[in-house]
Amino acid sequence: MGLASHGHDLGSGGMQAPIGGPDRADTSWWQSKPVRRFRRNPLAIVGALIVFVFVIVATFAPQMSELGRTCLRDLGLTAVTASDVRDPTKAVFWRSIVAPPATCYTIPRASFSPIPEAPSESYRLGTTSGGYDIFYGLLWGSRTAFRIGLIVVSVSLLFGLLIGGLAGYFGGWIDDVLMRFTDMVIAFPSLVLAIVIVTLLGQTLTNVIVAIALVAWPNYARVIRSEILTVKELTYVESARALGGRHFRIFIQHVLPNTIASMIVVASLDMGSVVLTAAALSFLGLGPPVGYADWGQMVNFARDWILGPPGQPLAYWFTSFYPGITILVFVLGWNLLGDAFRDAFDPRNA
């Protein structure tokens, strides 16, 4: 199993000689100082494990859940051949993982009843208000979470790279204008701004991604700018410039590699906060349509049943507990990972 071997590597790597042989031990990636610091930090391991489990869950959501009828139809399956989706020799197995039809993101409904159903054989975590299957929603919701997180982080990384890169590299008035603009976006409450943008663009998942990317880039721009300001003055960059190197080439070859460590830290901390903002938006009803597999919406459903029926106040605990704990653990995992990266890369810990 992937999980077992992963854990084994992490646990024993510190004691055994790396594959490269004893003479290469000091120069190998596995033995480098940041990686060693990371491996010895128990919280880092917990964070990495949490993220790893979520990656597995998101990848194999089609195999782990009972697919709905429209989803099966769009995959070209019938109730009889439904088990093909779990057979790696069949094409539909890979299709369901890489490019599942959009209808698969719609949570199957056990009923149209507003009253939640307790966890059972067929609905492992119960159903929430509207008869939506909680287990299915959380599994496929992890795919939604990763999709939002990865797209937003890469888009805002590129945008931040552009703005921060221009500001740091050229300095002067370009720097002033770009950084004042960045400060302004940072100073504005991100959720409020995201709500405004989604309201004006229209309430769809794509617009949620656009809105969050528009509020998330300033962090990257700031970090990249400050890294560039440090690197710019180094002798080897100066000599590259003296040799007549082009701006773009100097930037790509000499400046960019130095920003990677800080980018990893910001990006992993951002994965958590981006998904959190997205969940908050759809919790408020500004996200994807009702019934779309999405964690924020699942918490929103739970609002209908804060009070149980008379005499059993906790009867519907599962409607708020499972979606809530899923978001918490996901964000916690990325935050632990981000903190661990920061500690590992911090030269003060050397």
Add this chain to the structure above:
Amino acid sequence: MFAYIVRRLLFMPVVFLGVTLMVVLLLQLLSPAQRAAAFVRSDAQLRNLDAIIVQYGLDQPFHVQYVNWMREAAQGNLGYSTASSEPVMDTIRKRFPASAELALISLIPVLGLGIWLGTLAALNRDKAIDQFARVFAIVGWSLPNFVLAIWLLVIFYGALGEPLREFAGGAFRLEPGRVSTSVNIEIANGNFPLHTRFMLIDSIINGRWDVFWDALRHLVLPVITLAATSSALIMRVMRSSMLETLSQDYVRTARAKGLPTATVHYKHARRNALIPVITLSGFTVIFLMNGVVITETVFNYPGLGRWFATAAVNLDYPAVMGFTLLTAFIVVVGNLVVDILYALIDPRIRYG
């Protein structure tokens, strides 16, 4: 220090100009008819949108529209909110005190708990209290406020609702809303005049301690929700800043002089350790603004945040834009207050 404050004051209009430009720029995404709603003051005008489009030049170029919009906003006309069925300005005037009350009271646990626990954790490094504080920091920081809010309601309003209703005549009931229905009826009947619209202050003015207590117990759960994220952040920064300060030479000197431990910790070390926390307070303003939207929505608290969330879902553009403008204003003023505090505490700026 005077020069410093003047410099910051001069920066304020720049920020405000930027934000308003952004708001009007975003408004261009809408059709002229949708934008016209921002200039409507009454139902009668709402029925004749074409006249407004012409009157305010909504088919004109961007800079003309910006000037028009700013002129109207400066006169207090932010349009008509369909979500609250009244002019945006009236809603802001009525609801602002409710949100301000919530946010200001939240500052007590945010700063108090954050600074106290952070100091304690740093002074007892790696002991039980430090471990607890670190877990609190990372979990508090990762727990979404809307999840916390719902869990709090499920536990205290749901599970403990019945016992709390019976205990001490329900004096410790924790419920959503701002005040009990009976008080709302009194307000509607005019038996409880609203002077400031700050419920805690009004109840003191009216000499109604029962209402004071009633408002206070309604504030408990929202304040916990609103304070959780920020206090976790402040605690964390306070802890690391305190640890760094404690390792500095001047603290060792103070110890070597034989000063009492408490004096060294609280007079010498903590004062300097507080500087990063004050820098962070600017962010606290931002977090509170974000949090108010979620918290008020979950707890059915009649403030600006809930109005904004409802307006956004119902595509009530004037309300959304009005709230955005107000947010910009609060952020600018909040940052100014933080800057001044900063100058007061840090002599490098005071004399710089």
